[in-house]
Amino acid sequence: MTNNTAVKIDALPDPYSVPLDQINLSDPRLYAENQWGAYFRRVRDEDPVHYLKDSPFGPFWSITRFEDIVAVDTNHEVFSSEPFIMIGEPDDSLPVSNFISMDPPKHDEQRAAVQPVVAPKNLAQMEGLIRERISEILDSLPIGEEIEWVSSVSKELTSQMLATIFDFPYEDRHKLIYWSDVATGAPELSGGTVDHDERITALFDMVNTFGALWQQKAQFRAAGNAPGFDLISLMEANENTRDMIHRTEEFMGNLGLLIVGGNDTTRNSISGSVLAMNQFPDEFAKLKANPELIPNMVSEIIRWQTPLAHMRRIATRDYELGGKLIKKGDKVVMWYVSGNRDERMIENPDRVIVDRARARQHLSFGLGIHRCMGNRLGEMQLRITWEEILKRFDDIRVVGEPVRVHSNFVNGYESMKVVLTPKAK
Template sequence: MATIAPHAPEPEMAADPLDVSRAELYRDDTWHAPFREIRAKGGIHRTEHSDFGAFWSIASYKHLVHVESLPDLYSSEAGGITIADFKEGVDVKMPMFIAMDRPKHTGQRRTVAPAFTPSEMVRMTEDVRRRTAEILDELPVGQGFDWVDRVSIELTTQMLAILFDFPWEERRKLTFWSDWAGDIELVKNDELRQQRLMHMFECGAYFKNLWDSKIGKDPTPDLISMMIHSDAMSEMDPHEFIGNLILLIVGGNDTTRNSMTAYAYGLNQFPDERAKLEADPSLIPNAVQEVIRWQTPLSHMRRTATQDTELDGHRIRAGDKVALWYVSANRDETVFENADAIQVDRANARRHLAFGHGIHRCVGARLAELQIAILLEEMAKRRLRVNVTGDPVRVAACFVHGYRSLPVELSRY
């Protein structure tokens, strides 16, 4: 009697060592080596199999700038801004202007841009400085605490509350919503996807009440009022309203707070540079740019090819997912000498791409720079030094590049 051979198991796909979407690379701070290898091989790599599907990695400075300079060929709208894909039946589309193409992107960006003009920065400076001073003066010297919670989150969440005219006593809701919105690892679990959706709708309902309270009122210098009094954003549907809120919350929260933590953690890793900055506070504006470059608080943005094209010898097809790895471009040795080190007097620190490039460059970049600079200035006034006392807990994800906690003690120099 014939026997039936057992069904052969499906061969396992070999893991791509250059799959830089793996969360553990960022949790364990081991992302440097694979990106260095991609850059050494020309700066472009295709990963066929990952938890997020197939995608191209653009890891070098020149190629990233090239792609960002062609927004009609490499669309932000066609597939969204992260390498996590939309899932029918589980996700709800929430349009936001950073994930729009021209012309709609242009109109919505212009609506919120007045909140971040140079004149607005001048107007906000005194308040940012006062709040920063209050927080620093409450910190214990010589006693341990979590820098992320006491300084980075508190400063950025206060700023968001002011930008949105959000109830002060409930401002930590903004941090909560930002953390849920920015964690793209949730797409791997349908139950967590649904939880995120619930929290996003909670966020939308809360802001809808704020919106309704301002209808018919005179314009005020907060983002909700600016949307209400604009042609481009006054008639958004509920999902687009939530999408743009999430964009502004994550953009204003995660980027600044993780750069503030990088200041504390990074300068502790480079004590000679810290001493240089302590001896010469005039280096602070440049040091701010260098810390932002070194940290790169958003690791990537995604674009989707709208037609077949070629990029430095690589055939990219219409619909292909293209990940722009700012975290790698900011360590590109052909642009930044000794790129893995913080150099507070680095001559070209301002060339960093942490805020993006082209039409989608971060609209709130000036405000982020202002907040970080004032933090460094107020620390210098008090001659306060941050001493890291333990390992940071990092965000385990390839989108937001940041910290959950950082144990520190303060001393005086």
């Protein structure tokens, strides 16, 4: 079953009733039930570099405070991202490799091949297209009746933009969202609910579909045409990635990485921003009174939502952190979702404050050599979405409790019902 299937969730215990050394921050129920805050607060206060000996994902260290996460994320020599960046291990029957799970120099070479798609010049050219598309989406929504925000707006916009940066057939764009959900949703990777056989079938469909697109672009270029500026054309044109189609593990892995990266941050921040404006109506009023706060609000939402909850590393040598000895070969998990709520670094971290000072000081995009390549594109999409929302609507009222993703990696939403109130003419 895929991620949009309802999951029966057993009741979670009070975090202070669990022995400290048995607290399992990788339990996907924490995120599906939105109960992770109190668990991380206890660990940050009592054992910020926390070791769990036994979990479904093996033993691992949890790094939960802001400054400790910075120390790990900016030290790729001691904390390697190879061979994988999610807490679980890939299925042996479907090995994957991608540049976020590589160390230099291979990481640098493969990232450099696709980086130009989000260069400032390209982003400037995309702005008008993003505004046109979000305007069409918002104008198509019914007023005064319940609508499904995640599928109607958040997924729709991100699928359209993914299709653009991949030059993917527009009519098939929803496949990109499905492949993203499948890529991260395996039980052994994130505690997700995606069926093993379904995941294998879907990811090979992704590889075959993009393989055909790769061949089309190669033929187009061989006929004397100038290459495009989409992700596939950029990989074909770069000497370090032009033969990637023949390296199935890397081809599948990098496709999955780029799709997930373009999907989850934007999609779940758009949904999270609507929820935040409902939970903090005074801040929504502040935003409506001063739309110039939107860029700052965007950074604040991305911190508060933290669309990807963690990244993992492997220690390449013994290393002391927070008075604990992390041994060579140990799995080390940086919980961005916790660092972004660290009271030692961020005042009132559980609140959204649209005019917060230093709102860009957050961990959601990562740090160091693996900092999110598409962070500016994600911010731009969220900014334009809210610029267009405020032109049209006086209120977006969330109806009922959202359904959240059953995953310890993707901190997001499956469903969110809303009712729109138009802006007075």
